[in-house]
Amino acid sequence: MKKTLLLLLLIFNLQLVFSQTFEVLKIKDSGEDAKRINLVILGDGYQESELSQFETDATNFMNDLFAEEPFASYENYFNVHIIKVISTESGASHPGTANDESSYTVPAQTIDNYFDTTYDSYNIHRLLYTSNQASISTVLATNFPTYDQALILVNSPYYGGSGGQFPIASTGEDAGEIAIHELGHSFVDLKDEYYPGDVLAAEAINMTQETDPSLVRWKNWIGINNVGIYPYATSGNASTWNRPHQSCKMRYLGYPFCSVCKEGIIEKIHDLVSPLDSYTPTETTISEASFPLDFEINTVETLPTNTLQSTWTLNNVNFATNVNTVNIEESDLNSGTNNLTVIVHDATNLLNIDGHESIHLATVSWSIDNTLGIQDITANELNLSMYPNPTNNVVHFKLENTLANSIVVEIVSMDGKQVKTVTLNNNQDTQVDISTLSQGIYITNFYENQVLIASKKLVKN
Structure with missing residues (x-):
């Protein structure tokens, strides 16, 4: 984007x-x-x-x-x-x-x-x-x-x-x-993890005055790869500021970036570039359908092992996983209009997926008539945010997507009951009151055009 x-x-x-x-x-x-x-x-x-x-x-x-x-x-x-x-x-x-x-x-x-x-x-x-x-x-x-x-x-x-x-x-x-x-x-916009001085000290990806492990910006990483809450100093203004690591490249040359900074860098990359490089077909073909119908995506692979995952659904039913090409036979289609959607996301362990605030997705959908062929094609890039998590009373959702589509969010209890439904509009912060829900873990499902595109755990304290 x-x-x-x-x-x-x-x-x-x-x-x-x-x-x-x-x-x-x-x-x-x-x-x-x-x-x-x-x-x-x-x-x-x-x-x-x-x-x-x-x-x-x-x-x-x-x-x-x-x-x-x-x-x-x-x-x-x-x-x-x-x-x-x-x-x-x-x-x-x-x-x-x-x-x-x-x-x-x-x-x-x-x-x-x-x-x-x-x-x-x-x-x-x-x-x-x-x-x-x-x-x-x-x-x-x-x-x-x-x-x-x-x-x-x-x-x-x-x-x-x-x-x-x-x-x-x-x-x-x-x-x-x-x-x-x-x-x-x-x-x-990473901050120095040696004290940069009072003028440059500010809340950022890797700098905070928060000391509560449940609220700190990098709470999902605490206890992993030596991430913690470390004060910059023992006295003065510097002692009121905290960094996530003791030996990150943002503090010492010759060291790797810490997990928190790596995640921030990847988030920036995802903000700028879609993992979906191209797809075919790109044009509608309203004519007598010729089977099989071939569909292909090309992704920008990560190295050395590709961490991108793809999920193909046909009429909201899983059709294929982690492949770049699918072939649709006439017998796979229902009478009338069908929807084939592929969802691409990055499953790298450099992002703390379970508790990560943002989800970046790329989707392509083809509308297929079982006799006439491909009627419509839409491609979208989405950034979905859910925060804070865990939360006591209110959870915020924010949606950014290139097509400005609305997204439906369903909050589902672990026994499968739908407890909340909300529609997200593009570039808006949507607040959902969950104060009446019981404590525990819930699943938030995100739907684009009735297709499930992502799920996240939500913890209600």
Whole structure:
């Protein structure tokens, strides 16, 4: 479900601001740009004679990124492009004015690079940054306006980087680790798991002031893979904030992302890209039906083992599971109109499925007349959220889907009795009062056009 607002704003800015055109090269091609997350890497501090080195540096970062989970598992969801921005001089400026200069042995210098990246930003030596964010936006708008995430690699051998809208990293010590850490900030809005200071402390995927294990944002992971509720410090404001892990990449370079951060990254990937790449047939065929009728889907598989699952139903009855092709015989159909639906979802164990708040689904439905053939085809992408869970009195449902369809939710007790029914409308928060229900576990069933597309456990405290 890609967002177009940023693109429109960039195109508008393009009409107002002149920007230079640079060579754009695709260094990773996983599929159509419109169906992938487009990561765009720009260079700063590379002279024209150093552009081959920039391509090498960008490729090295890309290889580091896709060796790191969960990016390794979802490599097929990304395309990577580079923009060969040419600077007048090599490197990045270093005024030598930061408060912590005594900890570093880096020569002071002023460099005329394209984006004005410099060390010592905000009086921190290793904070390699540029306040000239507009120039980055303009280069992107001119050269690759349909980007999803951009990153700046700076041609400098000294340790440094920053987050923000556009992550920035040097190509020196720990270059790949820095860039991946900073990408966590910019792509997913992950917070540092070392204390980032009072100004940057905020509620986020991996940062909270909540201490109740039943309410904390990552409650589903507590006790799994060393996830807990760990204060940032023992005193001061930092002690009022908590992180989920003691050794996540968002705290220390050289460590993997913790389970909570991995889940957040996967959620972002699911927000941007459908796991369903294509399907056939795509056109109606109102004519005399010729059997068997063949139906096929192509999915964006995860690696190394594909965790995508597909469920095919014919007239609301399970027809096939975890196959990409089905064949419908005339004997399979009822007289009149029939409905064949395939539902694709990701069953990775990197998401805590039982207690996970969101469900991402892709569906395709074909209406089939047993004599005339395919009458109608609809494809949809859905994001269903149910929270909080467990809950005492009220459960919230939120629906986002590309077709703006309504979804029917049925809450069913464990003995099979339907206790609540509610209709969800697109982009609305729907509250359901369950205060009168008995404590225990219930099943919530989600229906699109009378087809069961998902089920989740609901715990009533």
